[in-house]
Amino acid sequence: MTKVDILGVELKNPIIAASGTFGFGREFDEYFPIEKLGAISTKGLTLNKREGNKGIRIYETASGLMNSIGLQNPGVKGFIEDDLPFLEDKDVVILANLGGSTIDEYLEGIELLNNTSIDFIELNISCPNVKEGGMAFGIKCSTAELVVSEAKKVSKKPLIVKLSPNAENIQEMAYSCVEAGADGLSLVNTFNALAIDIYKRKPVFENVTAGLSGPCIKPIALRMVYEVSKVVNVPIIGIGGIISWKDAIEFIMAGATAVQVGSGNFIKPDITMDIINGIEDYMRQEGIKSLEEIRGII
């Protein structure tokens, strides 16, 4: 009943664990069988292993949190060798979330992933672009287009581009990415945000700003998904502050084919199971046979 199709891949349900909040699934599999999820987006990978950022990495805000993990990850090769086999043993759809600070880095990463069993590449274009002086690929359409079109040329996997809410214009960004070859879009990544330690008179995070996520951003993320759904014809994965089945249904009604749950995993490791059950109950009560019936209905 809850199953959805994304670019020919069937998900048991529209609930995907969001990148960076779910590791590679191992820890959560101790709390519930992760096969019950629609899909899993891996911790953000980069071509080479990264240690991540120093200093405070997590800071609580009103109904949300800021993070500055700095893409600590084992590198694409490390993932393929050490983490992918675990996921392959499970019957679960996999999005390999891939970041990079140069286009070459992305392309090499994609080439390594091409020969694996992952289902989708989720291209994270929010990482600081070293060549453009630290500005992320995901802010200006022109830079985003560049990386997406190159990635599309190389990728043998369906390419989902993960948009940043810091993009100058989310509709134009979505449109540009699709024109450049994106097979699907996921949005939003974290909002660029600031916190200050007023006694130290310094930013809380060593990098000054950090990424805001959680229920606090939901109303903005939902608006962006809605706006994007008006200008593109590819599947959209909605992300941002989803912690209940009601939130998930709102994103679907705004036009999303599936949704990702990120920070919500921190308040209850099996929150995704509650969400899936809630969606099933709701569909039964409302006599909805397929989520297609309500997708983009508003």
Added chain:
Amino acid sequence: MTKVDILGVELKNPIIAASGTFGFGREFDEYFPIEKLGAISTKGLTLNKREGNKGIRIYETASGLMNSIGLQNPGVKGFIEDDLPFLEDKDVVILANLGGSTIDEYLEGIELLNNTSIDFIELNISCPNVKEGGMAFGIKCSTAELVVSEAKKVSKKPLIVKLSPNAENIQEMAYSCVEAGADGLSLVNTFNALAIDIYKRKPVFENVTAGLSGPCIKPIALRMVYEVSKVVNVPIIGIGGIISWKDAIEFIMAGATAVQVGSGNFIKPDITMDIINGIEDYMRQEGIKSLEEIRGII
């Protein structure tokens, strides 16, 4: 000790009641003497009286709220006749918050306000621009520049431009507005956001989207104030989710000369008094003689 100077006007303290959350001060004056505030920004005025929007106008979200009041206001003339006299009787600095959907509307409003005792015009450029097809003046630099430079030509009052966080690039927007003649900037206005009634299968608000405010947006607003303070040399008024003296100090450390308290007024009518007292205590404890010492210190 807490006093601050904005463009030659002295405020007793850096706490300003934000537009639209404080009416014209009358209701709050029953709970505390509004003269204790640094300043008051009036309910958003338009040249002509407006009835505002139909349907639900207020909707609670996680640590915040969405509003779609639709600029219900008595019009500039109505304000001057019926509300300004009340404020003139009080020893309080006044920002007349002015919106408009055409440039002419703004200019006529400014001309009427020129001959009054108000201290600042706070130009709200987030209203939908009728000529540009509903897109707000505050999204693209080019449109913002146009209205600001025309307003500056006409205004005899210092002109503070209130920026929208929906601007494509907040730094470029700030820079453009100052180039176009803004004497100061205030930011942020509400974030464009969406909520859906999943049982009615319709947006909660008749206008589909509405403005998000409150503590949920604070980390993003603070980042924007910080970024803007790096590119302009005019006084900045920080706004967004301020509900405690600590929040206010964060905005000052990020570069703000003063701050506005909006949604916070809804959780306690005299919350601004708690904030002012808190700032005084903090300054004493930390041996700070003037807020200049910590402005933009991070």
Added chain:
Amino acid sequence: MKETYRKGIIHTNTEISPNIYELVLEGDFHGRPGQFYMLRGWEELDPFLPRPISIADIDSGKIKFLYEVRGRGTHIISKLKKGHSLSLLGPLGNGFDVKVEGKIALITGGIGIAPMLYLAKQLSGEVHIYSGFRNNAYFLDQIRPYVKAVNIATENGSVGHKGFVTDLFDPKDFDLVYACGPIPMLELVINMCKGITPVYVSMENHMACGIGACLGCTIQTIRGMERVCKEGPVFKGEEVVLND
């Protein structure tokens, strides 16, 4: 100066019917029938806004509220126990006029019964109450001593008339009608009374400030948009423009 949010210490907080709670706070509170308080039963920022709740009764040193658990705010309040405190602001709004005479009908739907005990106590004319509920009648035992007649309707017929309370009521029998309840009921009552009996209705709307400043709670009236928290919550029936 009016008083800002103050603490009220909980004396009792009892579920008197499924999902319906009676909350009694200790302290010296005041207010007129039909006025309300903004209640905050939490210190955190989520839920963000306080909740408007009518005065159900005021006695020396105590105030009573009657509330239905609907969403998160009322759920939290329902968990508070004796000795806990909550914050409240009020009294707010205009309230019902009690300096009236003649035969008066109070018409309520569901939790709309909340302001009626305090109102009935203060009215001097002959008061009849007509109360409709979904399944269970509640709070009427407390009101009974202050009214001439109690009429009950439930949707499932478990108590009183099976059907709507408006089936029981004839405006021609009364000089004045006060009503509180869901909009469709109020609309029906207003239409029934049109040209026959003056009717006043207590309106609801989402609120932020509760004191008239944010313009969030306005409804359409024949005079234009008016604030439920300030010009209301009690409006003359014929002046309210309902168009759902």
Added chain:
Amino acid sequence: MKETYRKGIIHTNTEISPNIYELVLEGDFHGRPGQFYMLRGWEELDPFLPRPISIADIDSGKIKFLYEVRGRGTHIISKLKKGHSLSLLGPLGNGFDVKVEGKIALITGGIGIAPMLYLAKQLSGEVHIYSGFRNNAYFLDQIRPYVKAVNIATENGSVGHKGFVTDLFDPKDFDLVYACGPIPMLELVINMCKGITPVYVSMENHMACGIGACLGCTIQTIRGMERVCKEGPVFKGEEVVLND
């Protein structure tokens, strides 16, 4: 399958020293000394994250926590009363190794004493505890029966030695040291023990998931970044890279 967040019914929640609370929950909980639980004393979204708190003791049908009220989360928990419930996830982390022998020193600073009762109970060697506080000593009475010697230092000298607990302690006297407390104290203990006695420290960091997935709680070790919630909270002193 591990158990997700479960409810614990509050048996007692007592302020045993200013701002220091002892919380006892009813239920069948398990865990090793040095392990912790994530606690959530609220259903709302603000505060958003659960709070990591060490196991202070486990008895049949009961678990004990000792916590200091620092910010909003611990403040809310401190207001909960008998009969209320809170949600908790655990046990989490590695914990202290209790299968050790010889003379063992437990060194604590402030609320770092929290895991030591449960630890002392399970250690079989000769245990001495060295506890530093700002003003008031607490929790030691409960620990006393399980240790050979109790040494106290307070910053203001009100109880025990005036000064730091590290003044009282000589690593040469011990075969093993377990420490928990503020970073500067841990750093000092690690340096004192270097090349003399093996020392294990319990580390703290802001946490989101508590189960090893978010990489929010990592600290630098000689092997690279490691997770306090998974590889820790107990680390071998010489392996921790401290550079404040």
